[in-house]
Amino acid sequence: DLQVGEWVIVETAKGAEAGRVVIAPRQLQESQVNDPLKPVMRRASRHDVLLRQHYRAQEDSVLATCRERVHAHHLPMKLIEADYSFDGSRLTIAFTAEGRVDFRDLVKDLAGQFKTRIELRQIGDRDEAKAHEGFGICGRHYCCSSWLDDFPPVSIKMAKEQELPLNPSKITGPCGRLLC
Secondary structure (H helix, E strand, C coil): CCCCCCEEEEEECCEEEEEECCCCCCCCCHHHCCCCCCCEEEECCHHHHHHHHHHHHHHHHHHHHHHHHHHHCCCCCEEEEEEECCCCCEEEEEEECCCCCCCHHHHHHHHHHHCCEEEEEECCHHHHHHHHCCECCCCCECHHHHCCCCCCCCCHHHHHHCCCCCCHHHHECCCCCECC
16 A cells, blocks of 8 residues: 555665655556565655655765775775665765775775775766766766666677767767767
8 A cells, every 4th residue: 555655665685775666556567577576664754764864965975075085095996976775774885996996994994984884886887877867968868877777788880780970979978888
């Protein structure tokens, strides 16, 4: 009996998270669901929603602090976003880097500063563009941030088959790779 727009606590691969109902139960046929759905654990209480809002409001300042610590540790990484779990028990920081980065000392430093579990996750160029949620040359939101879930490989051969101009500025997306 969940309603669209209602907040719930759901089980995810990373643990419990808060989410908003976008499609009412039974509104979708089981044949339309590809992956098994994780169960809704419970309705979110007012306290859960306020806690989520509190941690979301802190994410920008946390990211600025993390950038200072990365600079202090002289690490070759670019921080993209910080994401608290709904209850503040975990802080996930996404970053990009040219190669592998040894960030063990940084994690210890950040865990001591924020008093929570820290998870650093290296993401690719397309994931970075997805996080920024901009607009493409077509005037619509980036496909990767609106509806595209995974990033299959794109080759120049595909552009040739579609008879697209092979001008790099015309077929390169904001991530610096070939348009999806």
